[in-house]
Amino acid sequence: MNSRLNTVADVMTRAVVAVGRSATFTEVLETLQQWKVRAVPVLAGDGRVVGVVSETDLLAARDHDPDRADAYTAGRLMSEPAITVHPDSPLAEAGRAMARGRVKRLPVVDDEGFLIGVVSRGDLLKVHLRADTDLVDQIVAELRAVLGPALAASVGVRAEDGRITLTCGRQDAAVLTQLAAAVRAVPGVVDVTVATTAPV
Structure with missing residues (x-):
């Protein structure tokens, strides 16, 4: 199953503020x-991301040379190269990049390096705050894609605070285990229980 919220593009902020080197x-x-x-x-003059300047960079400049800090430009203050991520990157990849770089936000760039958004740690966590109705809708749609409409219709899906209960009459334990694992992988799902109406 593929989540509808599984890439950076699904959660990133598209309205982004940036500064030029000067x-x-x-x-x-x-x-x-x-x-x-x-x-x-x-950003460079053509709009490509060349670095990131943070409060930490400003403080370091002020502490290093308090009398000349005001003369520094973003090009001199920035950390480079910028740690960036692509919009089609998996959320887990963005999370790992943030952890490795010890940053809380990443510029999102296209294949040419142009800025198209920003993703934050808070954005990555949004997928875990989904409404139960949204989870049920997604799981039902994906069960149809995996099992086909007729078989998916025989599977009941209920959600309560992210805990999913699948109810079905299937007796194949391997299929039930596979379905539970697939549903568990959907962002926002806390746990999955499979209840059968016939002996497994």
Whole structure:
């Protein structure tokens, strides 16, 4: 089963603020405060992501050279190369990239390196806060795709706080185990119970 929320494109924020390499220390700081973010991508003149400048970078510059910090530009302050992710990357891949880079947000870029969005740790967690009705709708649709409409219609799907109960009359234990594992992989599913109406 494939989740409808399994790639970065499914959860990323498309409205993104960024700065150019020539943005000054003060301009970067004002951008961070205005948009209430802790880091922004830095773009080359053609719009490609070349780095990221964060509050940590600003503080390091101020602490290193307090008298000249205001003269620094984003191009000098930024961390480079930027850790980026593609929109079709799996959510787990984005999570691992954040953990490795010890960052909370990643610029999302297309195949040419152009900025198209940003994904945060909070975005990655959204898939676990899905409504039960949404989970049931997705599971039913995917059961139809896997089992076919007739057989899927014989499987009852109920959700309560992310806990899924599948009710069916199938007696094939291997099929039941496979279905449970597939449903368990859907983001937002907490647990899966299979109840049979006939002996397994």
